[in-house]
Amino acid sequence: MSTLQTPDKRPVLKIPYSHVEIIVEVCSGIGVILILIMPFVWWKKIPDLIPTHFGLSGKVDDWGGKGSLWLLPGIGAGLYALITFVSRFPHTFNYPWPITPTNAEKQYHIGRMMINFIKVETVWLFVYLDWNIIQVAMSKSTGIGISFLPIVIIVVILTICLGIYYGNKAK
Numbered sequence: 001m002s003t004l005q006t007p008d009k010r011p012v013l014k015i016p017y018s019h020v021e022i023i024v025e026v027c028s029g030i031g032v033i034l035i036l037i038m039p040f041v042w043w044k045k046i047p048d049l050i051p052t053h054f055g056l057s058g059k060v061d062d063w064g065g066k067g068s069l070w071l072l073p074g075i076g077a078g079l080y081a082l083i084t085f086v087s088r089f090p091h092t093f094n095y096p097w098p099i100t101p102t103n104a105e106k107q108y109h110i111g112r113m114m115i116n117f118i119k120v121e122t123v124w125l126f127v128y129l130d131w132n133i134i135q136v137a138m139s140k141s142t143g144i145g146i147s148f149l150p151i152v153i154i155v156v157i158l159t160i161c162l163g164i165y166y167g168n169k170a171k
Helices: 019-042 066-087 104-137 148-169
Strands: 049-054 060-065
Touching: 019 066, 019 104, 049 066, 049 104, 060 066, 066 104, 104 148
Parallel strands: none
Antiparallel strands: 049 060
């Protein structure tokens, strides 16, 4: 019978960011800046009624006031801050294998990379959605496209699978 290893039994390490992680952080930061400035840039150009929801077909299926344009930047920036905070504590992540003093640094690095890739994917998802809301509101587009949701799901699942694959190799 195996026992579940609790995070308080794991080594707590300060692991420097790799070059790839720095690039991912910069890309995430640029995305957050974009989602925060886009409403300011287009505020006067968009009508009072904007898309607030897209159906599975990628077409708009609900409309609301243009004040709702601030919802995505708020959620996106909040998720960015939350994921950034969580990524600083990889010893608290759930791992499907034991973390030992020998494998801790590698496992924490892989876990943090996976979380940070999900962060950049999430931030740019919000950039894409915000941009499309603005484009549809200004009658320059009709929706986000039918392939949007499958692509998002595939990218996130692929990121998680790669994290599990590399973590399994490093156990």
